[in-house]
Amino acid sequence: MLSTDKLTFHITDLLIPAVAVLLAGVLMVLSAVLPQPERREAMITVDGEVIAVLPLETDADRLFELSAGGVNRVVVTDGCVSVSEADCATQVCVHHRAISRVGESIVCAPHGLVVTVVGGEAADAPDLIAR
């Protein structure tokens, strides 16, 4: 049978979340320092369908007029991509900072538009079925 000592909270119990936070921190730092692929692209999708892919090494300024209504301006400068203009009510995507690391994304929920940074090599490679 269990000792009653197990049934009362100890201050040392807090060591467990502390260790977990530390571990998670290390993992996140590791994933952030991991080398990024040289060629990266901004993949722009609307409701899951890819409508454009912009390489991050060349500056660009594209205005997307969505067929379902709505306008988003996507800008690539200095290897970073951001949404500079949108005619949605929330403006969350416009206020989002510019992104450049693989896996980062900016979401414009009202328009269903998502900008995601993907590794260029992976995007160039033929898909798995073709291989």
Next chain:
Amino acid sequence: MRKMNVRRLAMYGLLVALAFVFSYIEMLIPFNIGIPGVKLGLGNLVVMVTMCLLRRRDALVVAVTRIVLVGLTFGSPSSMLYALAGGLLSFAVMALLLPAKRISLYGVSMAGGLAHNFGQLAVAVFATQTVRIVWYLPILLVSGIVTGGLIGLAAVLIVRRLPARVTQGI
């Protein structure tokens, strides 16, 4: 063959059934706040209480049986794999921490919840071959601590109230 203790066998049946029903209830009343993977972990409550009342290996029996049964009934092979990764890692961590001095059931439960989430995330990273999901860690971290703490509280209340005769002769 060594004869199986009948009371233990009956207890296994009860505990597995309870864990199974808890998993089902959890599906009916989604605690999740739109974030996949965040759940209360009621099934783990049964595993924790088993660990306290019986032996640790009994808790392993309950944990694995529950996951296989729930997977076969409601899930898919992949969902079972995720559940197993989370469940086994969580069991291992809790079994290691239970005898530790100065760590109460609250700590054990939080460790279990966290280990469960880490296990599932590890499978997700492995399955999708992307590390980008590690940005999901803070959410899983907070949810592991909160749900683990709540389950720990429930386990403490249950273990306090269960009379000793429940486990007599097991």
